[in-house]
Amino acid sequence: MPSYWERMPAKNLFACPECGLFYPVEALAKKCAAWCRVHPGTCDPGIIGQAVKKR
Numbered sequence: 001m002p003s004y005w006e007r008m009p010a011k012n013l014f015a016c017p018e019c020g021l022f023y024p025v026e027a028l029a030k031k032c033a034a035w036c037r038v039h040p041g042t043c044d045p046g047i048i049g050q051a052v053k054k055r
């Protein structure tokens with residue numbers, strides 16, 4: 001895996017490079033990014049529901 005998947009050392013979070021949401025596990029960030037690339041601007045509620053809110 002490329003370092004494309006930003007890992008957040010402080011909280012151990014993974015960011016979706018497409019929409020910028022943070023996830024507790026890399027698999028979710030990947031899933032989100034895959035979705036975001038195909039459906040820009042329409043995140044899957046089932047996926048973003050598990051996102052960690054940054055602010």
Ligand SMILES: [Zn+2]
Pocket residue numbers: 016017018019020021032033036043
């Ligand atoms: Zn996303």
